[in-house]
Amino acid sequence: MAQKRDFYEVLGVSKSSSSDEIKKAYRKLAIKYHPDKNPGDAVAEDKFKEAAEAYEILSNPEKKQKYDQFGHQAFGPGSGGQGGMNMDDIFSHFGDIFGGGGFGGFGGNSRGGAVRGANLRVRVKLNLSDIASGVEKKIKIRRAVPADGITFKTCTVCNGSGQISRVQNTILGQMRTASACNGCNGSGKMIDKRPSGVGADGLERVEEVVSVKIPPGVQDGMQLRVASKGNHGPGGSPAGDLIVSIEEEIHESLIREGQHLHFELYISFPDAALGSSVEIPSVNGKVRMKIDAGTQSGKTLRLKGKGLPSVEGYGVGDLLVHVSVWTPKSITGKEKSLLEDLKESKNFKPNPGKSDKGFFERVQDLFN
Numbered sequence: 001m002a003q004k005r006d007f008y009e010v011l012g013v014s015k016s017s018s019s020d021e022i023k024k025a026y027r028k029l030a031i032k033y034h035p036d037k038n039p040g041d042a043v044a045e046d047k048f049k050e051a052a053e054a055y056e057i058l059s060n061p062e063k064k065q066k067y068d069q070f071g072h073q074a075f076g077p078g079s080g081g082q083g084g085m086n087m088d089d090i091f092s093h094f095g096d097i098f099g100g101g102g103f104g105g106f107g108g109n110s111r112g113g114a115v116r117g118a119n120l121r122v123r124v125k126l127n128l129s130d131i132a133s134g135v136e137k138k139i140k141i142r143r144a145v146p147a148d149g150i151t152f153k154t155c156t157v158c159n160g161s162g163q164i165s166r167v168q169n170t171i172l173g174q175m176r177t178a179s180a181c182n183g184c185n186g187s188g189k190m191i192d193k194r195p196s197g198v199g200a201d202g203l204e205r206v207e208e209v210v211s212v213k214i215p216p217g218v219q220d221g222m223q224l225r226v227a228s229k230g231n232h233g234p235g236g237s238p239a240g241d242l243i244v245s246i247e248e249e250i251h252e253s254l255i256r257e258g259q260h261l262h263f264e265l266y267i268s269f270p271d272a273a274l275g276s277s278v279e280i281p282s283v284n285g286k287v288r289m290k291i292d293a294g295t296q297s298g299k300t301l302r303l304k305g306k307g308l309p310s311v312e313g314y315g316v317g318d319l320l321v322h323v324s325v326w327t328p329k330s331i332t333g334k335e336k337s338l339l340e341d342l343k344e345s346k347n348f349k350p351n352p353g354k355s356d357k358g359f360f361e362r363v364q365d366l367f368n
Contacts, residue, residue, distance in 0.1 A: 004072050005050065006071075007053075007054035007057055007058055007067060008054075008058070010050055010051055010053075010054040011025040011026055011029065011051065011054050011055065011058065012025055013025050013058070015068060019059065022055065022058050022059055023055075023059065026051055026052075026054070026055035026059075029047070029048075029051040030048065030051060030052070033045070033047045033048040033051065034048060035048065057075070062221070063075070066221070070219075070258060072312070073258075073310060073311065073312055073314070074219065074222075075222060116230075116233060116237060116238045116239065116240050117144065117230055117231040117232040117233035117237060117238065117239045117240040118230060118231045118233070118240050119230040119231075119240040119241050119242070119243050120141055120143060120229070120230040120231060120240065120241075120242045120243065121242075121243045121245065122139055122141065122242065122243070122244055122245070123244075123245045123246075123247050124137055124139065124212070124214070124244055124245070124246060124247065125247045125248075125249055126214065126218070126246060126247070126248055126249065127249045127251070128248075128249075128251050128254060128256065128261075128283045128308070129283050129284065130214070131216065131217065131218055131219075131248065131283075131308060132216060132283040132284065132308055132309065133216055133284075134213070134214060134215050134216035134217075135214050136211060136212065136213050136214070137211070137212050137214060138209050138210070138211055138212075139209065139210050139211075139212055139242075139244070140207060140208070140209050140210075141207070141208055141209075141210055141229070141242065142205055142206070142207050142208075143205070143206065143208060143229070143230060143231050143232075143239070144201075144203040144204070144205055144231040144232050145203065145204060145206055145232050145239075146202055146203060146204075146232055146236045147194075147195060147198040147202055147203060147204040148195070148204075149193075149195040149198075150191065150193065150194055150195060150198060150202045150236075151191075151192040151193045152189040152190065152191060152192055152202070152235055152236050153189065153190055153191075153192040154188070154189060154190070155181060155183050155184035155187070155188055155189055155190045155235075156183065156190070157181050157182070157183030157184065158181035158183060158184065158188065160188040160189070161181070161188060162180065162181055162184065162186045162187055162188035162237075163178040163179065163180060163181055163186065164178065164179055164180075164181050164182075165177070165178045166178075184234070184235050185233070185234045185235065186233070186237070187233055187234055187235025187236065187237035188235065188237070189235040189236055189237070190235060191235065201234040201235075202234065202235065202236060203231075203232060203234070208229075210226060210229050210242060212224065212226055212242075212244055214244075214246070215311055216308075216309040216311070217259070217308055217309040217310050217311035217312075218246045218311055219246065219248065219311070220246060220247060220248035221245070221246065222245075222246045222311075223243050223244065223245050223246070224243075224244040224246070225241050225242070225243055225244075226241060226242040226243075226244065227241050228240075228241065229241060229242035230242050230243075253281050254281060254282075254283070254319075256308065258308075258317065259307050259308045259309070259310055259315075259316065259317025260307045260308075260317040260318055260319070260320055261282075261283070261306070261307045261308065261317065261318075261319045261320065262319075262320050262322065263280060263281065263319060263320070263321050263322070264322050264324060265278065265280065265301075265321050265322065265323050265324065266324050266325075266326045267291060267295070267323060267324075267325060267326065268325070268326055269325055269326070269327070271291060272291070272294075272295050272296070272297070272323075272325045273293065273294065274293055275290070275291055275292055275293035275294075275295070276290075276291040277289070277290055277291065278291060280303070280319070280321055282303075282306050282319055283306075283308070287303065287306065287319075289301065289303065289321065291323070295323055295325075296323075296325075297323060297324055297325035298322075298323065298324070299322075299323045300320055300321065300322050300323070301320070301321040301323065302318050302319075302320055302321075303318060303319040303320075303321065304318050305318065306318060306319035307319055
């Protein structure tokens with residue numbers, strides 16, 4: 001699989017570019033590589049799709065922030081940032097870019113065919129264990145489908161094309177534009193026979209259980225697309241998609257940072273001085289970890305491969321255990337006496353060596 005180009009490079013803009021500059025850059029590329037100007041040119045069509053995908057992310061402030069932080073990894077399959085866009089998606093954005101309806105002959109949400117029904121959107125909550133291994137969720141939805149017993153015939157207004165076309169002169173020369181047929185609302189079909197009780201759109205609402213396979217490593221806000229599980233349109237037109245948005249549940253003791261997990265471990269001074277063995281929570285249950293004698297407060301211990309997988313299959317993160325030595329807020333007389341004796345010992349005087357890293361060095365290590 002070819003490596004995806006940087007979205008800023010695709011549009012020829014920088015991270016500091018304004019939204020108007022990003023839109024202008026995309027408009028220029030969309031005109032240059034538009035299929036109407038490059039009929040049969042597969043390379044131009046690929047560049048057209050690539051530019052649309054880049055604009056889809058960089059024009060959305062929230063998606064842009066995620067992309068700036070995590071790159072392509074921030075968007076899983078079908079999320080709108082990993083090749084999940086098709087021509088219908090691309091042309092549906094043209095009203096924003098070029099003003100008004102479709103551009104170059106492709107209005108609405110269909111390219112030369114029947115208008116699809118509306119997408120459905122649902123949210124699915126996942127815990128870290130689900131995210132670590134991937135999970136299959138059964139989702140109950142209510143969607144519009146053609147009613148039982150209804151039949152359709154070809155629209156007599158558009159002869160089944162779903163569109164009324166016209167040619168107009170533009171700065172690029174003559175270009176074909178199209179709008180949905182008002183006789184069939186873009187479906188290309190008209191109702192022939194309609195059972196009693198069925199509405200004019202020929203649809204009924206039914207409950208359905210959809211099985212959705214969620215890959216390991218997804219992140220909060222990612223979207224998965226289940227094709228053709230949305231609403232059907234009028235006239236029995238194709239169904240839209242089911243868009244599944246991921247909502248990540250907060251773990252009671254683990255904090256997620258991309259593929260890595262963080263855990264704050266508090267240990268007593270005797271355990272820090274003498275060494276110990278402790279249990280650490282992970283996404284797959286408890287794991288045991290050795291605490292070496294002489295462990296300093298602030299030390300970060302790394303459990304390799306105990307984090308979360310990449311949604312793109314680029315390995316597994318780590319579980320980072322941050323050690324804090326607990327200081328009691330109150331002590332007994334006997335404890336105070338013992339500590340007073342230890343206070344005079346030279347061995348208990350702070351004497352950091354070169355291997356004992358300070359706070360800023362530890363922070364630097366986390367980012368390297």
